[in-house]
Structure formats: structure tokens, C-alpha cells
Amino acid sequence: MSNAGIFRYFKTSPEIIRLAVMMYVRYPLSLRNVEDLLHERGIDITHETVRFWWNRFGTIIAAEIRRSRVQAMQNFRHRRWHFNEVFVKINGVKHDLWRAVDHEGEVLERLVTKRRDKKAALN
Template sequence: MNNKSPFRYFKTSPEIIRLAVMMYVRFPISLRNAEDLLHERGIDICHETVRYWWNKFGPMFSGEIRKNRTYPSQNYSKWKWHLDEVFVKINGETHYLWRAVDHEGEVLEAFVSKRRNRK
């Protein structure tokens, strides 16, 4: 079985790529703010590099997080979530972005719909 690293063609270490992607995903910051925070830590990369890494490695990291996440039992009283609705414009059309967010602020699920209701 041949397990090739998805980072094999990148000069930057996997730890820095993971830090940049997780910093952008976990905190509500822009790509340029992520670039500035990494620059303060001595990592000189462009905001477009963070965007490219997010597009390339984001699904892989989210799969690892979901796989390692421990789900509390349904009767655990402190485990709560809420549904967040946001209006977004995509190609000039209004769409609805729905997100299920847990009590720690982590997005459990998200989807975009053209209509507010399912009817």
C-alpha cells in the first residue's frame, strides 16, 4: 500500500500549512489578517497562499476533526446547539446560508439554499 503525503509537492512544512488553515477556519478573521498573524510569528506567506491551502487541505483537515470528535450522549444537558441563518448574495441573487453551531462555536453542518423554506 502506497501512502503518499498530500504535502509532498510543497516547500512549506505541513505544520505551517495546518496552522495557517486552522487559524483561518477557527477564528473569524480575513485572509489578510491570517497573513498578518502568521507574519508576526515569522512566517512570511501571502494571503492568496492561505486561500489556496484552505481550498486544497480544508476538506482533509475537517474530515480529521470530524473523525476525532467525541459526541456526547443525547441526554448530556450542557450539549446545546443553535441554528444560524445568514443572507448571502451569490452572483447577485440572495441565498440563505444555514449553519448548525454547537455550544463551543464549532460549525456542525452548513448548507446554502435559494429559498427560506423547503416547500
Template sequence: MPRSRKPASPFRYFNSSPEVIRLVVLMYVRFPLSFRNVEDLLFERGIDICHETVRLWWNRFGPLFAGEVRRKRISCMRGFRHWRWHLDEMYVKLNGEMVYLWRAVD
């Protein structure tokens, strides 16, 4: 009987834990930081890595994490199909001219 194989982990050849790699990549993506700024912030937290390691991890795992975020976003949006949207509309005078103003409220 053939054994079923688990999919190979993308982190298998790295000495750092997947949590640290995820922290590094998401820190670079989430905040407007350079590779060296991420290196400095992590050094203050006791994680000693090089800015080139940040670049390597970003290139390697950035698309992987982006795909996970997209899948989670799509799965969360499925429950919002039954929402009802209301449109609030009115005319206002702006610089002496009547302008149509509307706003969508969920």
C-alpha cells in the same frame, strides 16, 4: 513479493511543513480573519507567506482538515452513549402568565 505502499502525503508538493500549513488553515477557520489578516499575523511570527498562499492552502486542505475533525468528533461521541440526562422542569410566572420552563442537565 510486492511491496506495500504508504498512502501519498497530501503535503508532498509543498515546500512548507505540514505544521505551518495546518496552522495557517486552522487560524483562518477558527478566527474571523481575512486572508490578508492571517498573512499579517503569521509575518509577525516570522512566517512570510502571501495571502494567495493562504487561499490556496484553504481551498486544498480545508476539506481534508474538516474531515479529520468530523472523524475525531464522532469517535469521541461514542463514549457518551451511556450518559444519563436529567430534566429539570417547573412553572414560572412571566409577565403575569404561568410559563413552563425546562432545562436538560447532564
């Protein structure tokens, strides 16, 4: 859907509305925090305006994000993840921290063991 159709009756530019909604959705911010961040950038709106925009455009923008993520994931034919090992000290005792990390860098699983046992960590 084009921006002209969605934002037709609003005086504020579509970029500002999209920025405010994305800041609220993407980051763990309150409505007042979004208001303050936009105010620092010279955009004077209230937190109630951000709430109204979120109620009005949140689902549309979320659907666009989902669509773009699905398209990006289709470009990756295989989701890749890797397994790494880190040594950490807990209360002065050396332990092994095993982590499964996906292609985006997010930790999928963690396991802490006292002994180095890769087979147990993989299961």
C-alpha cells in the same frame, strides 16, 4: 492519510500549512488577518497562499476534524445538558433568564420571563 502524502510537493512544513488553514477555518478571520498573525510569528506568506492552501487542504482538514469530533462524541454515551436560571434587570425591571446549556458550554436555548415559571421555561 499521512502528512507525507498530502503535503508531498510543498516546500512549507505541514505544521505551518495546517496552522494557517486551521486559523482561517476555526476563527472568524480574513485571509489577510491570517497572513498578519503568521507574520507576527515569523512566518512570511501571502494571503493568496493561505487561500490556495484552504482550497487544496480545507476539505481534508475538515474531514479530519469531523472524524475526531465523532470519535470524541462516541466517548460521551449521553449528551448532557443542564438548565440554569439567571436574574437580569431589563430597563430596571427584574426578569428571569432561563438557559439550556450543553456539555460543551454552548447555549442551546434562551427564554426571558417576567415571572419565575420553571414549567413554562421547560416547555
